[in-house]
Amino acid sequence: MAKVTVKICSGTTCFIMSGNRLNDLVEMIKAQYGDKVEVTGCNCLGECSNGHSKAPYVQIDDCIISEVTPEKLITEIEKRIK
Amino acid sequence: MTNNAQSIHIKKDILARIVEAFFSDDFENSVNRIPVEMRPKGFEVPYRCCIHKERAIIRDRAIADLGFSMENDDEVKSLASYAAEALKREQPDEKPLTVLEDACKGCVPSKIYVTDLCKGCVARPCEQTCKFGAITVKDGRSHIDGTKCKGCKMCISACPYNAIVKLAVPCEDACPVNAIAKNDKGLAVINYDECISCGKCVANCPFGAIHEKSQIIDVLKHIKSDTKVVAMFAPAIAGQFPGNIKQLETALLKAGFDDVYEVAQGADITTKTEAKEFEERMEKGEPFMTTSCCAGYNELVKKHLSELKPFVSTTKTPLYYTAEIAREKYPDAKLVFISPCVAKRKEVADNPNIDYVLNSEEIGALFIGRKIEILDCEERAIENPPSKQGRNYAITGGVAGAVKHAMKNPEIMKPYVVNGLNKDTIKDLKKFAKTACCPDCNIIEVMACYGGCIGGNATINTERGAKKSIDALLSESKDL
Numbered sequence A: 001m002a003k004v005t006v007k008i009c010s011g012t013t014c015f016i017m018s019g020n021r022l023n024d025l026v027e028m029i030k031a032q033y034g035d036k037v038e039v040t041g042c043n044c045l046g047e048c049s050n051g052h053s054k055a056p057y058v059q060i061d062d063c064i065i066s067e068v069t070p071e072k073l074i075t076e077i078e079k080r081i082k
Numbered sequence B: 001m002t003n004n005a006q007s008i009h010i011k012k013d014i015l016a017r018i019v020e021a022f023f024s025d026d027f028e029n030s031v032n033r034i035p036v037e038m039r040p041k042g043f044e045v046p047y048r049c050c051i052h053k054e055r056a057i058i059r060d061r062a063i064a065d066l067g068f069s070m071e072n073d074d075e076v077k078s079l080a081s082y083a084a085e086a087l088k089r090e091q092p093d094e095k096p097l098t099v100l101e102d103a104c105k106g107c108v109p110s111k112i113y114v115t116d117l118c119k120g121c122v123a124r125p126c127e128q129t130c131k132f133g134a135i136t137v138k139d140g141r142s143h144i145d146g147t148k149c150k151g152c153k154m155c156i157s158a159c160p161y162n163a164i165v166k167l168a169v170p171c172e173d174a175c176p177v178n179a180i181a182k183n184d185k186g187l188a189v190i191n192y193d194e195c196i197s198c199g200k201c202v203a204n205c206p207f208g209a210i211h212e213k214s215q216i217i218d219v220l221k222h223i224k225s226d227t228k229v230v231a232m233f234a235p236a237i238a239g240q241f242p243g244n245i246k247q248l249e250t251a252l253l254k255a256g257f258d259d260v261y262e263v264a265q266g267a268d269i270t271t272k273t274e275a276k277e278f279e280e281r282m283e284k285g286e287p288f289m290t291t292s293c294c295a296g297y298n299e300l301v302k303k304h305l306s307e308l309k310p311f312v313s314t315t316k317t318p319l320y321y322t323a324e325i326a327r328e329k330y331p332d333a334k335l336v337f338i339s340p341c342v343a344k345r346k347e348v349a350d351n352p353n354i355d356y357v358l359n360s361e362e363i364g365a366l367f368i369g370r371k372i373e374i375l376d377c378e379e380r381a382i383e384n385p386p387s388k389q390g391r392n393y394a395i396t397g398g399v400a401g402a403v404k405h406a407m408k409n410p411e412i413m414k415p416y417v418v419n420g421l422n423k424d425t426i427k428d429l430k431k432f433a434k435t436a437c438c439p440d441c442n443i444i445e446v447m448a449c450y451g452g453c454i455g456g457n458a459t460i461n462t463e464r465g466a467k468k469s470i471d472a473l474l475s476e477s478k479d480l
Ligand code: FES
Pocket: A009, A010, A011, A012, A013, A014, A015, A043, A044, A045, A046, A047, A048, A049, A055, A057
């Protein structure tokens, strides 16, 4: 099975619009999913140019997800692992 | 950091829109449109009963963001007229908080309540124990007469089915000094004679109903004009944004500030002065001393714990010294403190050297509204960087640690840390003052917020995240 790649946006808008909460999950994701998931931070994904209301954004594989909460991030990862 | 993710997201969204509106061609109209733009026709209502209620609450928040009290709102005045008035205002309102009525009504006044678990049992221990005759059993169930109930909670412990509960009011429970209470209309009211501006009600209201009256428009007005505007950021702010503080300083300059100071610079002066003061007090045989840099704590002593006053260090705060340094260089500038909490609003109001306070959320909104990408900012060269100890003031234990570092005989220091003010820790402090003794300790560091300033009510980053980036900064800073 291919690895799921997760990029948490650390651009200004996403970070401020509570994306910083997602960084606290990084260690837990690594411990929980081992090498099934690769999770990193990244610079602005460019999504915020349409406004900040739907931030924070995360890129999972080729897919951009918006308004990401810790719960939503885990659900999206789980969906792709199964 | 506020626990209420949903309302905090909306709050920052509105603030950033206000910044965008300010720099648009038509500030007043752009502000006026915010509620409808955020909740346009056909928008699926995420949190409340209907779109109108959502818009009403957005309007309330925008009024507070423009710096006004909701308490004086007549519901007719448009956001555009509020915006116009904000532009004309010379002096921001001194009382820092306001309660948003539409949001506050979501929760009910605290009372004792009989739940469906009541079996209407024969023994009726609740009726027996109530000293005020407030409980009667009707139709096989206990009923509480609200006019007689004194809230003593005896019935709660008497009920064998755990059927009686006290309805919580989170702001009342969170306030360490009982300065906020719901009135008979179910609206929370802050008693400013008692309030120490610690920000705990702001952080704990699940509806996000208690709001700071922002000074952002006042600051932006000066930024837009020819006035020089200088930012001084608290040590905790170093942990609130992506990137490092050299990039943060560049970002602040890009946002329109003419110069930027780290308040950690003033912290170094506080540390040295306080270490000396502590040693002198110990030589005189005093039992203990407490720190004095937390504004919430200083207000607590002033309003509720005057018996502790003789033990409080008379050394000035890091902000005080930083403002002196900045004022010397910029005699005519507006000095803006960037704060992790609302408590500093009071300290700044009392210090003629400092003009305004913005919190990290407001600065965040400013970055978003001005489209400033911190990670893309160049690193600003910092000429006289503050010490490791000064930069560590934001984390519980940091102040006492810094003072210890600056002492001639550090081994005599026996610190005791109050990590967050609440009703219990206040009781402890009272006892120490009364008995003039703090067992096994001679210095008390008091932080109103759990974790220290990185746990302030108006922080952006999680405590963990903030601590991580501050630790990274400390690793490249030099000892005092
Ligand atoms: S900051 Fe995340 S998309 Fe731009």
